[in-house]
Amino acid sequence: MKVLVVGSGAREHALAWKLAASPQVEELYAAPGNPGMARVADCVPIRADAIVELADFAESLKVDLTVVGPELPLVLGIRDEFERRGLRLFGPTRRAAEVEGSKAFTKRLCQNYGIPTAPGEVVSSRQQAAEVASKLGLPVVFKADGLAAGKGVLVCRTEEELDEALERFFERREFGAAGERVVVEACLSGEELSFLVVTDGKSVWPLPAARDYKRLRDGDQGPNTGGMGAFSPAPLSRELASTVLSQVIYPALKALAHEGRWYQGVLYAGLMLTADGPKLLEFNCRLGDPEAQVILPRLGGDIAPALLAVARGEMGSPEITVERQASACVVLASRGYPQAPETGHPISGVEEAEASGALVFHAGTAMADGQLVTAGGRVLSVVGVAGSLREAVDKAYRAAEQVRFEGVQFRRDIGRGFADG
Ligand code: ATP
Known part of the structure; x- marks a missing residue:
């Protein structure tokens, strides 16, 4: 094909x-x-x-x-x-992809169909936002309705931060059209979990659990990024997986179908595991990056016919299996990322990294006069796949050390606390 x-x-x-x-x-x-x-x-x-x-x-x-x-x-x-x-x-179709395209839509979907989420409301003026925030009490979370490249969420812990959020959303209009409507919701606490499934709208095939690292620096310090690394499998009990399926995934698919928004593709639930059970923070309508780089190498079977079957809405018994192996991904980023990444620096050592047994996936790279150069913030994803998480992590780091470009930065703690296998 x-x-x-x-x-x-x-x-x-x-x-x-x-x-x-x-x-x-x-x-x-x-x-x-x-x-x-x-x-x-x-x-x-x-x-x-x-x-x-x-x-x-x-x-x-x-x-x-x-x-x-x-x-x-x-x-x-x-x-x-x-x-x-x-x-x-x-x-998914445009109307089904609204689960990611509009946080206001998803909040309403959760509220109307009993999908657990943080209490909150959709507002479109400063006054409404201030009223909802005062009703919910601090800390409170403001979310731009539309796509904002992961930058449209503000957590306000103090009155000053709340004023700042009101300013940024309703006076400075920093989020443009994406911020015309805003979800104001209660701040939840707990561990976060990403739960991804492939679905044709009826059947569901859970993908291997992965954990990603959003912050730039070790120990979850520094600014938020698109993602600096990931590993799989992430700790996820059978019981929790079945709770998420029965409380979030299936009800959401049913709700979408009820509204004539048949969902096909990857449905990605970002969850907070609170003392009161899992609550939905967001849906994404596609694979995560870098989660995909650790999930895909662990899939056995042939994904081409399987994805075609999903696209047709005829997902049969899954022809795809999950391998027992573990995987770890280290993202190599440019100096200045995420604010102002430098570009145009020559890259060397990719062949050596691959020769050491790792996978190297390109992101912000380009060819200039026959030379591979940096062309973006996140430049390469170096992925180790091995029998245990510890080996996969070591393999990824050995390969990462082979790659060189001016100003390269990467986290040193991907999968570290977990690599006991
Ligand atoms: P992403 O870049 O993951 O797609 P996003 O901008 O679409 O993010 P969310 O996933 O809704 O937005 O929120 C981003 C982060 O903000 C979450 O991963 C979580 O850490 C924090 N967050 C969001 N909502 C809440 C909440 N109600 N309580 C506490 N923290 C929250």
Whole structure:
């Protein structure tokens, strides 16, 4: 079959790498892809959010399956555009992707269908926001309704922080259209858990549990980032998995179907494990990055026909298995990330890292005069896969040390406290 992967990050490189290993995939394309993906796929220069051009391309080449990495094309309706033309795409429709595209929508869905979440309300003025905040009491959380690249959430612990949030949302309008509506909700405490499933709207296939690291520096210090590393399997009891399925995942799928928003693709629940049980913080409509880089290498079986079956809404008995092996991902980032990453520095040592047995997935890289150079904040994901988590972590770090570019930074504690296996 002919397959197209949409996106250009390390998550999409991991998807392309996995699909390239499928005996059923004869031709693989990536749009726009990156220099790492170019080794396993033909890269076509179409942006991930240019959904009409992507559909034109898939139509003209008779692509059998398109797999979308990032949220933006899904929220913009890429699935709908493909469906109109009879093309198969793995990922939800625009109305189903609202679970990520609108936090106000998800809050309402939770409230209307009894899905556990933080008490809160959707507001659109400073006065309403202040009223809800005073009703809930401090600490309180403000969330921009729309996509804000992980930067639209403010936790207010003091009156000063509350005033600051009111200023930023309603006076300075920092979040633009995404912040026209705001979810104001109670602040929850507990451990966080990401729970991901593949679904055709009826059946559910839980993906291996992964834990990601959001902060820039060791010990969860420094600013929030897109993600600096991950490992899998993360601790998750059978009992907790079944609670999340029965209290959050199945009710959400049922609620969406009830509203005519049939969901197909990856449904990612961001949860807070409170003393009062798991509560939904957010849904994402796609794989996480870097979670994908540790989940995909652990999948056995052939994902191409499995994803095609999901895209058709005919997910049968899963043809995909989870390997016993563990995996760990270390993200190599540019100096200045996340605020102002430096770019254009030559990268060396990728072959050596791969020769040491690790996987290297590209994100912010480019070719300049035949030389691989840095081209973004998160540059490469180095992934170790091994029989135990400790070995997987060691493998990832040995490989990470081989890669060099000016100003490289990465966390040294990925999977460390957990690597006892
Ligand atoms: P992401 O980058 O994970 O997609 P996001 O911007 O879509 O994030 P959320 O996941 O809703 O937003 O929130 C980001 C983070 O803010 C959460 O991972 C959590 O640490 C914190 N947070 C969100 N809501 C709450 C809450 N009600 N109580 C406490 N912390 C919260």
